[in-house]
Amino acid sequence: MFNIRRDKNDREASRSKKGERSEKDVSRSFIMLGLGLGMLLASLDQTVVGTSLPRIVAVLGGMELFSWLFTSYMLAQTITIPIAGKMSDRLGRKPIFLAGMFLFMAGSLIAGFSTSMEMLIVCRFIQGLGGGALIPVAMATVADLYAPQDRGKIQGILGAVFALSTVIGPFIGGFIVDNWDWDWVFWVNLPIGIFAVIVASFKFPSLAHVETSPIDYLGIFTLTGAMAPALLVLTWGGSTYSWTSPVILGMIAFSMVMLVAFVMVERKAADPLLPFSLFKESIFTLGSAGLFIMALGMFGVIGFLPLFLQAVMGMSATNSGMLTIPLMVGSMITSIGSGFLLKRTGYKPWLLIGPPIMAVGMFLLSTLHAGSDPLEAIVYQLIVGMGIGAVMSNYIVAAQNVMPKNEMGVATSSMSLFRSIGGTVGVTMFGALLNGRMVTEIGRNLPEGAMELLPTTDANSLGNILLDPEISAIIPAAIQEAIRLSLGNSITFLFMVGAIIVSLSFIASALTRNVPLKSAKEYYGDGSDEPGKVDSGESKETGVVAAEVSNK
Numbered sequence: 430m431f432n433i434r435r436d437k438n439d440r441e442a443s444r445s446k447k448g449e450r451s452e453k454d455v456s457r458s459f460i461m462l463g464l465g466l467g468m469l470l471a472s473l474d475q476t477v478v479g480t481s482l483p484r485i486v487a488v489l490g491g492m493e494l495f496s497w498l499f500t501s502y503m504l505a506q507t508i509t510i511p512i513a514g515k516m517s518d519r520l521g522r523k524p525i526f527l528a529g530m531f532l533f534m535a536g537s538l539i540a541g542f543s544t545s546m547e548m549l550i551v552c553r554f555i556q557g558l559g560g561g562a563l564i565p566v567a568m569a570t571v572a573d574l575y576a577p578q579d580r581g582k583i584q585g586i587l588g589a590v591f592a593l594s595t596v597i598g599p600f601i602g603g604f605i606v607d608n609w610d611w612d613w614v615f616w617v618n619l620p621i622g623i624f625a626v627i628v629a630s631f632k633f634p635s636l637a638h639v640e641t642s643p644i645d646y647l648g649i650f651t652l653t654g655a656m657a658p659a660l661l662v663l664t665w666g667g668s669t670y671s672w673t674s675p676v677i678l679g680m681i682a683f684s685m686v687m688l689v690a691f692v693m694v695e696r697k698a699a700d701p702l703l704p705f706s707l708f709k710e711s712i713f714t715l716g717s718a719g720l721f722i723m724a725l726g727m728f729g730v731i732g733f734l735p736l737f738l739q740a741v742m743g744m745s746a747t748n749s750g751m752l753t754i755p756l757m758v759g760s761m762i763t764s765i766g767s768g769f770l771l772k773r774t775g776y777k778p779w780l781l782i783g784p785p786i787m788a789v790g791m792f793l794l795s796t797l798h799a800g801s802d803p804l805e806a807i808v809y810q811l812i813v814g815m816g817i818g819a820v821m822s823n824y825i826v827a828a829q830n831v832m833p834k835n836e837m838g839v840a841t842s843s844m845s846l847f848r849s850i851g852g853t854v855g856v857t858m859f860g861a862l863l864n865g866r867m868v869t870e871i872g873r874n875l876p877e878g879a880m881e882l883l884p885t886t887d888a889n890s891l892g893n894i895l896l897d898p899e900i901s902a903i904i905p906a907a908i909q910e911a912i913r914l915s916l917g918n919s920i921t922f923l924f925m926v927g928a929i930i931v932s933l934s935f936i937a938s939a940l941t942r943n944v945p946l947k948s949a950k951e952y953y954g955d956g957s958d959e960p961g962k963v964d965s966g967e968s969k970e971t972g973v974v975a976a977e978v979s980n981k
Contacts, residue, residue: 460574461583463628464567465590467530470618470625471506471560473598478502478553484611489546497550499856500664502557507660507849508653509561514569514842515702518835519644522570526629529562534622541612552615561849565842572829572837586765587822647694648702654687660850663857707840712831712941716824717847719937723784723820724851725858726931730791730813731756732856733863733920738806741799741917755807759814764822775946776823776830780938783823784931787816791928795921799913816931820938821848830946859923866922870915875908 478485478498485498509529517525536555543549571583605613658680670676695701708714731753738749767779790812797806825844832840904912 460570460629461586463625464526464570465587466621466625466628467526467563468567468587469590470533470622471529471563473601473618478602478614485549486546488611489543489549497546498553500660501550501554502560503849503853503856504657504660505554505557506561507846507853508656509558510565510842510846510849511652511703511839512649513562514565514838514845515645517566517569517842518838519700522566522573522838523629525562526566527626529559529566530622530626530629531559532556533559533563534619535559537615537618537622540615565838565845568825568845569838569841572834572841583768586768643699645694645698645700645702648691648698651687651691651694652702655684655691658684658687660853663854702839703843704836704839707832707836707843710828710831712944713828713840713844715937715941716828717844719780719820719824719934719941720844720848721851722934722937723787723817723931724848725855726787726791726927727817728852728855728859730794730924730927732859733923734794734810737797737917737920741913741920742801742803742806743799752803752806753810756810756814756817759811759816760818760821761814762818763815764818767819767823771823771826772946775943776827777941777943779819779823780827780941781935783816783819784933784935784938785816786819787813788928788932790814790816791924791931795924795928797917797921799917820934826946827941827944831944859927862926863919863923866919867915870918871912874911874915876911
């Protein structure tokens with residue numbers, strides 16, 4: 430009788446435990462839905478403006494300022510990323526995520542009412558401030574909720590979301606301007622953002638204990654002072670201002686002074702914004718370098734591919750956007766696939782195969798020309814995407830596996846920062862390379878004396894001329910074809926350079942040591958196999974935290 434009662438109690442306890450785990454899984458899935466939507470919006474807005482640019486310029490004017498639509502967003506996002514990551518370690522993920530969402534939506538709402546290019550640029554900066562908080566918080570929350578062995582598939586899904594939004598952005602932008610108007614490029618964010626806020630407001634990891642040491646405001650100030658002028662130098666140097674102009678040299682000097690000040694401040698800060706101890710871990714350092722290099726080359730493909738498809742191959746904005754979907758599909762295949770296989774394979778094989786695959790795909794893209802079959806572009810982009818998906822999230826998984834839990838937010842955001850800087854440098858560097866190559870190609874392909882008749886040698890401007898029926902109608906057909914050939918050769922040259930750059934990330938992957946992914950029991954160190962709770966093990970000494978799923 431006693432045994433029967435004990436068996437019954439065991440069965441009831443087992444059912445109760447399964448019910449608790451099921452509820453935890455539902456809560457975590459609910460949280461990840463909100464985070465995924467926020468991450469989707471933040472990364473989508475990096476590329477959605479590209480295909481809608483001709484329409485925006487036609488309505489608002491200010492063609493000379495168009496590059497600031499990208500620069501202002503990426504500048505604000507890059508500055509916010511490390512600050513948001515650190516603040517989420519101190520104050521919790523939820524308030525930082527919600528603050529980022531509200532800023533992003535405010536910028537989106539006002540952007541649609543813009544009456545000038547200057548006003549739109551300010552709105553894009555506000556969007557970037559909010560967007561910079563969303564991606565690192567999403568990645569860090571995964572580490573709060575899942576042990577390393579289970580984290581790969583979730584990071585893989587988020588990596589696929591990042592790839593999806595980055596690649597599908599041009600398609601969405603083109604579809605909107607072809608069927609509605611440019612203001613909906615920004616307003617379309619609002620319903621998705623509102624839903625993400627509602628989802629995130631119900632359940633979210635909250636901190637059981639908050640850091641009590643002073644916030645590193647001086648570190649925030651000096652880091653911003655170092656990064657902002659450095660990014661502006663990359664944007665303006667060689668285009669708006671010459672590299673030897675007083676403006677560029679002055680900003681370089683100011684950035685260097687602030688960088689030195691930042692290092693001095695962080696060494697003495699009680700709770701530094703960017704702990705230099707992170708770089709003692711080689712996996713973190715190599716992963717950050719790998720992400721920087723991959724982003725540097727990746728944005729050379731994504732940033733100029735729509736221009737190639739439209740101005741060189743003659744596709745509409747919508748069709749050119751659709752033709753970039755294979756890039757997203759390829760990325761999702763390896764991002765999600767590696768995530769589900771990570772428990773068996775570990776992260777090392779994926780880090781090794783990703784860079785060569787991406788480099789091969791970009792080399793194949795460099796063989797395209799005006800008469801290429803669209804099927805070729807589809808296959809080549811699929812290969813590039815598979816290379817991207819194999820490494821982007823796995824660099825972060827590898828680092829999170831060995832980093833202290835109380836520094837998970839700042840470690841994740843720091844790696845996101847290097848990826849963001851790589852993308853910003855890539856867009857700027859490839860833009861300068863494109864214009865330089867364009868001058869050479871035009872001089873080679875245009876009839877003698879025709880170059881002086883062109884209003885500009887800027888590649889983007891000439892591409893827009895080819896896309897504008899009214900302007901292109903007054904340009905002789907022979908000159909149009911020479912411009913198209915020059916633009917095509919210049920962009921495919923970038924693809925070749927990009928292939929060389931991304932192949933260098935193989936060095937970082939090869940040097941990254943292979944550490945077995947920790948189980949929940951190993952990671953949390955408390956005998957628990959339920960990763961709904963996170964205990965740093967150091968909360969009494971450092972003030973950092975136990976994070977758990979709650980309704981707070």
